[in-house]
Amino acid sequence: MRLHTTIHTARLGATEFKVIRPARPPAHAVLFDDPWYLNGWFDQEAAHLTAGLWALAATSPRSLVHLPIRANAKDAPDAATGAQRPLDLVLLHHSLQFAPSRWKELRSRLGRGRPRTVDLPVPDPGPDAEPAASDRHHRENRDRFHQEIHSETLFMTGSTRTFLEAAAVFASLAREGPGQAFNHGGRHYCRSVYVDPADRDLHIEYREEWP
Template sequence: MKLPVTLHRPRLGPAEFNVIRPARTPDRALLLDADRYLNAYFDQEAAQLTAGLWALAASSPRSLIHLPMRVNGAAGAPGPRQRPLDLVLLHHSLQFAPSRWKELRARLGAGRAHTVDLPGPDPDAEIDGTALHHRENRDVFRQHVHSETLFMTGSARTFRNGAALFADLARHGPHQLLAHPGTHYCRRLFSDIGREVHIEYAAPSAQTWHQARTQAGT
Protein backbone atom coordinates (compact mmCIF):
# COMPACT_ATOMS: atom_id res chain seq x y z
CA MET A 1 0.00 0.00 0.00
CA LYS A 2 1.51 3.32 -1.09
CA LEU A 3 0.55 6.28 1.06
CA PRO A 4 1.39 9.86 -0.07
CA VAL A 5 2.25 11.93 2.99
CA THR A 6 3.87 15.19 4.03
CA LEU A 7 6.81 15.05 6.44
CA HIS A 8 7.36 17.85 8.96
CA ARG A 9 10.33 18.36 11.31
CA PRO A 10 9.33 21.14 13.74
CA ARG A 11 11.40 22.03 16.78
CA LEU A 12 10.46 22.98 20.31
CA GLY A 13 13.57 24.28 21.99
CA PRO A 14 16.37 21.74 21.51
CA ALA A 15 13.96 18.91 20.63
CA GLU A 16 13.04 18.02 17.04
CA PHE A 17 9.87 16.09 16.26
CA ASN A 18 8.64 14.05 13.32
CA VAL A 19 5.07 14.85 12.29
CA ILE A 20 3.43 13.01 9.40
CA ARG A 21 0.27 14.16 7.65
CA PRO A 22 -1.58 12.71 4.66
CA ALA A 23 -0.68 14.57 1.46
CA ARG A 24 -4.37 15.34 1.00
CA THR A 25 -6.96 15.42 3.76
CA PRO A 26 -10.12 13.60 2.63
CA ASP A 27 -13.21 15.79 2.38
CA ARG A 28 -15.51 13.21 3.94
CA ALA A 29 -13.78 12.52 7.24
CA LEU A 30 -15.26 14.06 10.35
CA LEU A 31 -14.56 13.66 14.07
CA LEU A 32 -16.89 15.34 16.57
CA ASP A 33 -16.66 15.81 20.31
CA ALA A 34 -20.23 15.04 21.39
CA ASP A 35 -19.87 15.43 25.17
CA ARG A 36 -20.39 11.84 26.39
CA TYR A 37 -19.13 10.28 23.15
CA LEU A 38 -16.81 10.96 20.25
CA ASN A 39 -18.54 10.50 16.91
CA ALA A 40 -16.65 9.96 13.66
CA TYR A 41 -17.89 9.66 10.07
CA PHE A 42 -15.90 8.38 7.08
CA ASP A 43 -16.74 7.50 3.51
CA GLN A 44 -14.93 4.63 1.82
CA GLU A 45 -11.97 6.67 0.54
CA ALA A 46 -11.44 8.37 3.90
CA ALA A 47 -11.69 5.07 5.79
CA GLN A 48 -9.09 3.49 3.50
CA LEU A 49 -6.72 6.42 3.99
CA THR A 50 -7.24 6.37 7.75
CA ALA A 51 -6.53 2.63 7.84
CA GLY A 52 -3.19 3.42 6.20
CA LEU A 53 -2.44 6.12 8.77
CA TRP A 54 -3.12 3.75 11.65
CA ALA A 55 -0.85 1.16 10.03
CA LEU A 56 1.79 3.88 9.70
CA ALA A 57 1.43 4.72 13.40
CA ALA A 58 2.09 1.05 14.21
CA SER A 59 5.37 1.09 12.29
CA SER A 60 6.51 4.64 13.19
CA PRO A 61 6.91 4.83 16.99
CA ARG A 62 9.03 8.01 16.78
CA SER A 63 6.46 10.04 14.82
CA LEU A 64 3.20 11.84 15.48
CA ILE A 65 0.61 10.95 12.84
CA HIS A 66 -1.72 13.91 12.29
CA LEU A 67 -5.03 13.80 10.41
CA PRO A 68 -6.43 17.37 10.26
CA MET A 69 -10.24 17.11 9.99
CA ARG A 70 -11.57 20.20 11.77
CA VAL A 71 -12.01 22.07 8.49
CA ASN A 72 -14.53 19.42 7.38
CA GLY A 73 -16.83 20.27 10.29
CA ALA A 74 -16.66 24.04 9.95
CA ALA A 75 -19.51 24.31 7.42
CA GLY A 76 -21.95 22.55 9.74
CA ALA A 77 -21.28 24.96 12.62
CA PRO A 78 -21.70 22.24 15.28
CA GLY A 79 -22.69 23.49 18.69
CA PRO A 80 -20.37 23.71 21.69
CA ARG A 81 -21.27 20.16 22.73
CA GLN A 82 -20.33 18.75 19.34
CA ARG A 83 -17.20 20.47 18.11
CA PRO A 84 -14.96 19.21 15.27
CA LEU A 85 -11.60 17.71 16.20
CA ASP A 86 -8.36 16.71 14.52
CA LEU A 87 -6.75 13.35 15.25
CA VAL A 88 -3.19 12.57 16.37
CA LEU A 89 -1.84 9.03 16.78
CA LEU A 90 1.36 8.48 18.73
CA HIS A 91 3.24 5.56 20.26
CA HIS A 92 3.33 5.60 24.06
CA SER A 93 7.15 5.42 24.05
CA LEU A 94 7.34 8.90 22.49
CA GLN A 95 5.99 10.40 25.73
CA PHE A 96 4.76 13.54 24.00
CA ALA A 97 2.60 15.81 26.17
CA PRO A 98 -0.62 16.86 24.36
CA SER A 99 -0.36 20.24 26.10
CA ARG A 100 2.61 21.00 23.80
CA TRP A 101 0.69 20.26 20.61
CA LYS A 102 -0.69 23.75 19.92
CA GLU A 103 2.80 25.23 19.89
CA LEU A 104 4.22 22.36 17.84
CA ARG A 105 1.37 22.53 15.32
CA ALA A 106 2.06 26.24 14.75
CA ARG A 107 5.61 25.35 13.68
CA LEU A 108 4.84 22.61 11.15
CA GLY A 109 5.45 24.68 8.02
CA ALA A 110 4.90 23.38 4.49
CA GLY A 111 6.66 20.06 5.03
CA ARG A 112 8.17 17.75 2.43
CA ALA A 113 6.27 15.44 0.09
CA HIS A 114 7.02 11.75 0.51
CA THR A 115 5.48 8.34 -0.20
CA VAL A 116 5.56 5.51 2.33
CA ASP A 117 5.13 1.89 1.36
CA LEU A 118 3.03 0.01 3.90
CA PRO A 119 1.56 -3.46 4.04
CA GLY A 120 -2.17 -2.97 3.73
CA PRO A 121 -4.20 -3.86 6.84
CA ASP A 122 -5.73 -7.32 6.60
CA PRO A 123 -9.48 -6.74 6.02
CA ASP A 124 -10.15 -10.28 7.29
CA ALA A 125 -8.26 -9.76 10.55
CA GLU A 126 -10.32 -10.42 13.64
CA ILE A 127 -10.88 -7.26 15.65
CA ASP A 128 -11.14 -8.13 19.32
CA GLY A 129 -12.53 -4.99 20.88
CA THR A 130 -13.36 -6.72 24.17
CA ALA A 131 -9.70 -7.60 24.81
CA LEU A 132 -8.91 -3.92 25.26
CA HIS A 133 -11.14 -3.88 28.35
CA HIS A 134 -9.14 -6.53 30.20
CA ARG A 135 -7.38 -5.03 33.22
CA GLU A 136 -4.25 -7.11 32.60
CA ASN A 137 -3.96 -6.04 28.98
CA ARG A 138 -1.27 -3.38 28.56
CA ASP A 139 -2.15 -2.79 24.90
CA VAL A 140 -4.77 -0.14 25.57
CA PHE A 141 -5.26 3.39 24.31
CA ARG A 142 -4.70 6.50 26.37
CA GLN A 143 -7.04 9.23 25.20
CA HIS A 144 -6.77 13.02 25.58
CA VAL A 145 -8.51 15.96 23.94
CA HIS A 146 -6.33 19.06 23.78
CA SER A 147 -6.14 22.05 21.42
CA GLU A 148 -9.11 20.85 19.32
CA THR A 149 -7.36 17.49 18.80
CA LEU A 150 -8.06 13.94 19.92
CA PHE A 151 -4.85 12.18 20.93
CA MET A 152 -4.86 8.38 20.78
CA THR A 153 -1.69 7.04 22.43
CA GLY A 154 -1.03 3.32 22.23
CA SER A 155 1.20 0.43 21.23
CA ALA A 156 1.94 -1.01 17.80
CA ARG A 157 -0.65 -3.70 18.47
CA THR A 158 -3.43 -1.21 19.22
CA PHE A 159 -2.66 0.74 16.05
CA ARG A 160 -2.69 -2.44 13.94
CA ASN A 161 -6.06 -3.22 15.48
CA GLY A 162 -7.31 0.25 14.58
CA ALA A 163 -6.02 -0.12 11.02
CA ALA A 164 -8.00 -3.35 10.67
CA LEU A 165 -11.09 -1.60 12.05
CA PHE A 166 -10.99 1.17 9.44
CA ALA A 167 -10.24 -1.35 6.67
CA ASP A 168 -13.33 -3.26 7.78
CA LEU A 169 -15.39 -0.04 7.67
CA ALA A 170 -14.21 0.67 4.11
CA ARG A 171 -14.88 -2.88 2.99
CA HIS A 172 -18.28 -3.57 4.53
CA GLY A 173 -19.83 -0.11 4.99
CA PRO A 174 -20.79 0.53 1.35
CA HIS A 175 -22.23 -2.98 0.95
CA GLN A 176 -24.30 -2.66 4.13
CA LEU A 177 -25.96 0.58 3.01
CA LEU A 178 -26.55 -0.74 -0.49
CA ALA A 179 -28.00 -4.07 0.63
CA HIS A 180 -29.98 -2.68 3.56
CA PRO A 181 -31.18 0.88 2.92
CA GLY A 182 -32.03 2.79 6.04
CA THR A 183 -29.46 0.97 8.19
CA HIS A 184 -25.92 2.00 9.10
CA TYR A 185 -22.54 0.34 9.58
CA CYS A 186 -20.32 1.33 12.49
CA ARG A 187 -17.44 0.22 14.66
CA ARG A 188 -16.27 1.32 18.09
CA LEU A 189 -12.94 2.20 19.65
CA PHE A 190 -12.33 2.13 23.38
CA SER A 191 -9.61 3.46 25.66
CA ASP A 192 -8.70 2.63 29.24
CA ILE A 193 -9.65 6.08 30.54
CA GLY A 194 -11.69 8.10 28.10
CA ARG A 195 -14.77 8.00 25.95
CA GLU A 196 -15.96 5.53 23.38
CA VAL A 197 -15.30 6.57 19.79
CA HIS A 198 -18.27 5.70 17.59
CA ILE A 199 -17.08 5.37 13.97
CA GLU A 200 -19.75 5.24 11.27
CA TYR A 201 -19.56 4.70 7.52
CA ALA A 202 -21.29 7.55 5.69
CA ALA A 203 -21.94 7.33 1.97
CA PRO A 204 -20.57 10.26 -0.09
CA SER A 205 -23.90 12.03 -0.59
CA ALA A 206 -24.48 15.69 0.19
CA GLN A 207 -27.50 14.88 2.36
CA THR A 208 -25.59 12.37 4.49
CA TRP A 209 -22.77 14.78 5.19
CA HIS A 210 -25.07 17.69 5.85
CA GLN A 211 -26.80 15.59 8.52
CA ALA A 212 -23.51 14.42 10.02
CA ARG A 213 -22.18 17.97 10.27
CA THR A 214 -25.32 19.52 11.71
CA GLN A 215 -26.72 16.77 13.93
CA ALA A 216 -25.67 18.66 17.07
CA GLY A 217 -28.30 21.27 16.33
CA THR A 218 -31.14 18.89 15.46
Protein backbone atom coordinates (compact mmCIF):
# COMPACT_ATOMS: atom_id res chain seq x y z
CA MET A 1 0.00 0.00 0.00
CA ARG A 2 1.10 3.58 -0.62
CA LEU A 3 1.02 6.15 2.17
CA HIS A 4 1.35 9.89 1.67
CA THR A 5 2.96 11.32 4.79
CA THR A 6 4.71 14.38 6.15
CA ILE A 7 7.99 14.10 8.04
CA HIS A 8 8.63 16.49 10.93
CA THR A 9 11.78 16.89 13.01
CA ALA A 10 12.33 18.75 16.26
CA ARG A 11 15.01 18.79 18.91
CA LEU A 12 14.60 18.32 22.64
CA GLY A 13 17.90 19.12 24.25
CA ALA A 14 20.65 17.24 22.44
CA THR A 15 18.28 14.74 20.83
CA GLU A 16 16.45 15.20 17.53
CA PHE A 17 13.18 13.32 17.06
CA LYS A 18 11.32 12.47 13.87
CA VAL A 19 7.52 12.51 13.77
CA ILE A 20 5.56 11.00 10.87
CA ARG A 21 1.99 12.10 10.15
CA PRO A 22 -0.45 11.27 7.35
CA ALA A 23 -0.45 14.00 4.74
CA ARG A 24 -4.25 14.12 5.06
CA PRO A 25 -5.54 12.89 8.44
CA PRO A 26 -8.78 10.92 8.04
CA ALA A 27 -12.00 12.85 8.65
CA HIS A 28 -14.04 9.84 9.77
CA ALA A 29 -11.93 8.54 12.63
CA VAL A 30 -12.25 9.22 16.34
CA LEU A 31 -10.70 7.83 19.50
CA PHE A 32 -12.14 8.30 22.98
CA ASP A 33 -10.91 7.73 26.52
CA ASP A 34 -13.81 5.78 28.04
CA PRO A 35 -13.91 4.32 31.57
CA TRP A 36 -13.62 0.66 30.55
CA TYR A 37 -12.02 0.70 27.12
CA LEU A 38 -10.30 2.98 24.70
CA ASN A 39 -12.90 3.21 21.95
CA GLY A 40 -12.43 4.12 18.31
CA TRP A 41 -14.81 4.59 15.38
CA PHE A 42 -13.50 4.37 11.80
CA ASP A 43 -14.98 4.28 8.32
CA GLN A 44 -13.36 2.13 5.62
CA GLU A 45 -10.97 4.77 4.32
CA ALA A 46 -9.85 5.75 7.81
CA ALA A 47 -9.34 2.14 8.90
CA HIS A 48 -7.28 1.43 5.78
CA LEU A 49 -5.08 4.47 6.34
CA THR A 50 -4.64 3.67 10.02
CA ALA A 51 -3.64 0.10 9.17
CA GLY A 52 -0.89 1.59 7.03
CA LEU A 53 0.30 3.79 9.88
CA TRP A 54 0.62 0.81 12.23
CA ALA A 55 2.58 -1.03 9.53
CA LEU A 56 4.76 2.05 9.09
CA ALA A 57 5.45 2.12 12.84
CA ALA A 58 6.67 -1.48 12.58
CA THR A 59 9.32 -0.43 10.04
CA SER A 60 10.21 2.93 11.63
CA PRO A 61 11.52 2.20 15.14
CA ARG A 62 13.34 5.55 15.31
CA SER A 63 10.22 7.62 14.61
CA LEU A 64 6.99 8.58 16.35
CA VAL A 65 3.94 7.97 14.15
CA HIS A 66 1.24 10.54 14.94
CA LEU A 67 -2.42 10.36 13.92
CA PRO A 68 -4.08 13.71 14.79
CA ILE A 69 -7.81 12.96 15.00
CA ARG A 70 -9.16 14.44 18.25
CA ALA A 71 -10.59 17.43 16.38
CA ASN A 72 -12.97 14.98 14.65
CA ALA A 73 -14.93 14.42 17.85
CA LYS A 74 -17.49 17.08 16.96
CA ASP A 75 -18.47 15.06 13.87
CA ALA A 76 -18.52 11.62 15.53
CA PRO A 77 -21.48 9.21 15.16
CA ASP A 78 -24.26 9.40 17.72
CA ALA A 79 -22.89 6.30 19.45
CA ALA A 80 -19.90 8.32 20.57
CA THR A 81 -21.84 11.10 22.29
CA GLY A 82 -21.57 9.48 25.70
CA ALA A 83 -17.82 9.05 25.42
CA GLN A 84 -15.28 11.04 27.37
CA ARG A 85 -12.34 13.06 26.11
CA PRO A 86 -11.19 12.65 22.49
CA LEU A 87 -7.60 11.61 21.85
CA ASP A 88 -4.93 11.69 19.20
CA LEU A 89 -2.80 8.58 18.67
CA VAL A 90 0.98 8.14 18.72
CA LEU A 91 2.67 4.83 17.88
CA LEU A 92 6.05 4.49 19.53
CA HIS A 93 8.60 1.67 19.29
CA HIS A 94 9.87 0.73 22.75
CA SER A 95 13.51 0.97 21.62
CA LEU A 96 13.17 4.74 21.06
CA GLN A 97 12.66 5.27 24.80
CA PHE A 98 10.76 8.52 24.32
CA ALA A 99 8.95 9.77 27.43
CA PRO A 100 5.29 10.52 26.55
CA SER A 101 5.32 13.24 29.20
CA ARG A 102 7.53 15.25 26.82
CA TRP A 103 5.09 15.00 23.92
CA LYS A 104 3.44 18.37 24.45
CA GLU A 105 6.82 20.10 24.26
CA LEU A 106 7.88 18.13 21.18
CA ARG A 107 4.53 18.67 19.45
CA SER A 108 4.78 22.43 19.92
CA ARG A 109 8.09 22.48 18.06
CA LEU A 110 6.96 20.62 14.95
CA GLY A 111 6.82 22.66 11.77
CA ARG A 112 4.91 22.04 8.54
CA GLY A 113 7.08 19.06 7.67
CA ARG A 114 8.16 17.76 4.28
CA PRO A 115 6.14 15.37 2.10
CA ARG A 116 7.19 11.75 1.69
CA THR A 117 5.46 8.84 -0.02
CA VAL A 118 6.03 5.39 1.52
CA ASP A 119 5.31 2.01 -0.08
CA LEU A 120 4.48 -0.76 2.39
CA PRO A 121 3.26 -4.36 2.15
CA VAL A 122 -0.50 -4.57 2.62
CA PRO A 123 -1.21 -5.73 6.21
CA ASP A 124 -2.53 -9.30 6.20
CA PRO A 125 -5.97 -9.45 7.86
CA GLY A 126 -5.92 -13.23 8.01
CA PRO A 127 -7.70 -15.41 10.59
CA ASP A 128 -4.74 -15.09 12.98
CA ALA A 129 -4.50 -11.31 12.69
CA GLU A 130 -6.02 -10.76 16.12
CA PRO A 131 -4.44 -12.97 18.81
CA ALA A 132 -6.76 -14.43 21.40
CA ALA A 133 -7.10 -12.37 24.55
CA SER A 134 -5.79 -15.30 26.58
CA ASP A 135 -2.61 -15.36 24.47
CA ARG A 136 -2.06 -11.62 24.67
CA HIS A 137 -2.57 -11.60 28.45
CA HIS A 138 -0.54 -14.68 29.29
CA ARG A 139 2.02 -13.75 31.92
CA GLU A 140 4.88 -15.26 29.88
CA ASN A 141 4.02 -13.19 26.79
CA ARG A 142 6.15 -10.08 27.07
CA ASP A 143 5.68 -8.90 23.49
CA ARG A 144 2.62 -6.72 24.03
CA PHE A 145 1.58 -3.08 23.99
CA HIS A 146 1.93 -0.63 26.83
CA GLN A 147 -0.22 2.49 26.83
CA GLU A 148 -0.04 5.95 28.36
CA ILE A 149 -2.15 9.07 27.91
CA HIS A 150 -0.48 12.47 27.90
CA SER A 151 -1.55 15.82 26.43
CA GLU A 152 -4.80 14.48 24.91
CA THR A 153 -2.84 11.74 23.16
CA LEU A 154 -2.88 7.95 23.50
CA PHE A 155 0.61 6.47 23.27
CA MET A 156 0.80 2.84 22.17
CA THR A 157 4.34 1.62 22.79
CA GLY A 158 5.24 -1.76 21.36
CA SER A 159 7.49 -3.91 19.21
CA THR A 160 7.65 -4.62 15.50
CA ARG A 161 5.53 -7.72 16.02
CA THR A 162 2.78 -5.95 17.94
CA PHE A 163 2.58 -3.11 15.41
CA LEU A 164 2.19 -5.61 12.57
CA GLU A 165 -0.54 -7.46 14.48
CA ALA A 166 -2.43 -4.22 15.08
CA ALA A 167 -2.03 -3.22 11.42
CA ALA A 168 -3.72 -6.50 10.44
CA VAL A 169 -6.58 -5.81 12.87
CA PHE A 170 -7.26 -2.42 11.27
CA ALA A 171 -6.93 -3.94 7.80
CA SER A 172 -9.57 -6.49 8.79
CA LEU A 173 -11.85 -3.68 9.95
CA ALA A 174 -11.46 -1.95 6.58
CA ARG A 175 -12.02 -5.15 4.59
CA GLU A 176 -14.81 -6.81 6.58
CA GLY A 177 -16.64 -3.82 8.03
CA PRO A 178 -18.60 -2.68 4.97
CA GLY A 179 -19.90 -6.20 4.25
CA GLN A 180 -20.93 -6.75 7.84
CA ALA A 181 -22.82 -3.47 7.91
CA PHE A 182 -24.61 -4.35 4.66
CA ASN A 183 -25.41 -7.99 5.46
CA HIS A 184 -26.53 -7.48 9.04
CA GLY A 185 -28.72 -4.44 8.81
CA GLY A 186 -26.15 -2.00 10.04
CA ARG A 187 -25.04 -4.09 12.99
CA HIS A 188 -21.58 -2.96 13.99
CA TYR A 189 -18.39 -4.83 13.27
CA CYS A 190 -15.61 -4.46 15.82
CA ARG A 191 -12.14 -5.72 16.65
CA SER A 192 -9.73 -5.27 19.53
CA VAL A 193 -6.05 -4.49 19.94
CA TYR A 194 -4.91 -6.20 23.12
CA VAL A 195 -2.46 -4.55 25.49
CA ASP A 196 -0.68 -5.15 28.77
CA PRO A 197 -3.12 -6.61 31.34
CA ALA A 198 -2.67 -3.52 33.51
CA ASP A 199 -4.01 -1.30 30.70
CA ARG A 200 -7.26 -1.06 28.72
CA ASP A 201 -7.73 -2.79 25.38
CA LEU A 202 -8.26 -0.64 22.30
CA HIS A 203 -11.74 -1.44 20.96
CA ILE A 204 -12.31 -0.29 17.38
CA GLU A 205 -15.62 -0.27 15.53
CA TYR A 206 -16.49 0.14 11.88
CA ARG A 207 -18.91 3.01 11.27
CA GLU A 208 -20.27 3.60 7.78
CA GLU A 209 -22.60 6.53 8.54
CA TRP A 210 -21.18 9.82 9.78
CA PRO A 211 -22.91 13.18 10.27
